[in-house]
Amino acid sequence: MTQRILLGAAFYFLWLGLSGHFSPFLLATSILSVIGVVLLLSRLGLVARDYQPFSLVVSLVIYWRWLLAEIVKANIEVARCVLGLGRPATPSMAWVEASQKTDLCRALYANSITLTPGTITVLAEGDRFLIHALHREGIAALQEGEMDRRCLALDENFRGRRG
Known part of the structure; x- marks a missing residue:
C-alpha cells in the first residue's frame, strides 16, 4: 500500500511540475487520474512489493x-x-x-x-x-x-x- 501511495505522489508531483495549471478543477481531476493510473498499474501487476x-x-x-x-x-x-x-x-x-x-x-x-x-x-x-x-x-x-x-x-x- 505504501508503494502505491508513494508512486501516486510521484506521479502527481510530476504532473504538477509539467502542467503548470493550478485551478481547483484540474487539481481535483488530476488526483482522480493519478488514482486511476496507480490502480491500473496495480491491477496489471506492475507495482511490485519491493518497488521503490x-x-x-x-x-x-x-x-x-x-x-x-x-x-x-x-x-x-x-x-x-x-x-x-x-x-x-x-x-x-x-x-x-x-x-x-x-x-x-x-x-x-x-x-x-x-x-x-x-x-x-x-x-x-x-x-x-x-x-x-x-x-x-x-x-x-x-x-x-x-x-x-x-x-x-x-x-x-x-x-x-x-x-
Missing part, C-alpha cells in the same frame, strides 16, 4: 537533466549548421546497438535519440536501431555508447526494483 519509486524517480531526474543538456548542445550545433556558421551537413545512416533488456528502456533510448536534434531513430529491429544523423559525428557519438550506458543504468535500476 523514488529511487527510480531520482535516476530518471538525473538522466533527464543529462539529456536536456545534450538536447541544448545538439540544438546549438543544428542551428549553426542551418545558418552556415558550423560545419556542413554530412547526412548518414547506421545501425546502433541497444543494450537495454526491457521494451520500456529500449523505447526510452530510441526516443532519446530522436529528441536530440540532428538524429532520428528510423527503425527499431530487435536490439538495434537504424539511425539517421545530420552529421557523421552524431552516429559516432551514439556508437561510443554514452546514451546507451545511461539508458542501460535506468534499465538495470528498473529491473532490479521489480525483481
Whole structure:
C-alpha cells in the first residue's frame, strides 16, 4: 500500500511540475487520474512489493537533466549548421546497438535519440536501431555508447526494483 501511495505522489508531483495549471478543477481531476493510473498499474501487476519509486524517480531526474543538456548542445550545433556558421551537413545512416533488456528502456533510448536534434531513430529491429544523423559525428557519438550506458543504468535500476 505504501508503494502505491508513494508512486501516486510521484506521479502527481510530476504532473504538477509539467502542467503548470493550478485551478481547483484540474487539481481535483488530476488526483482522480493519478488514482486511476496507480490502480491500473496495480491491477496489471506492475507495482511490485519491493518497488521503490523514488529511487527510480531520482535516476530518471538525473538522466533527464543529462539529456536536456545534450538536447541544448545538439540544438546549438543544428542551428549553426542551418545558418552556415558550423560545419556542413554530412547526412548518414547506421545501425546502433541497444543494450537495454526491457521494451520500456529500449523505447526510452530510441526516443532519446530522436529528441536530440540532428538524429532520428528510423527503425527499431530487435536490439538495434537504424539511425539517421545530420552529421557523421552524431552516429559516432551514439556508437561510443554514452546514451546507451545511461539508458542501460535506468534499465538495470528498473529491473532490479521489480525483481
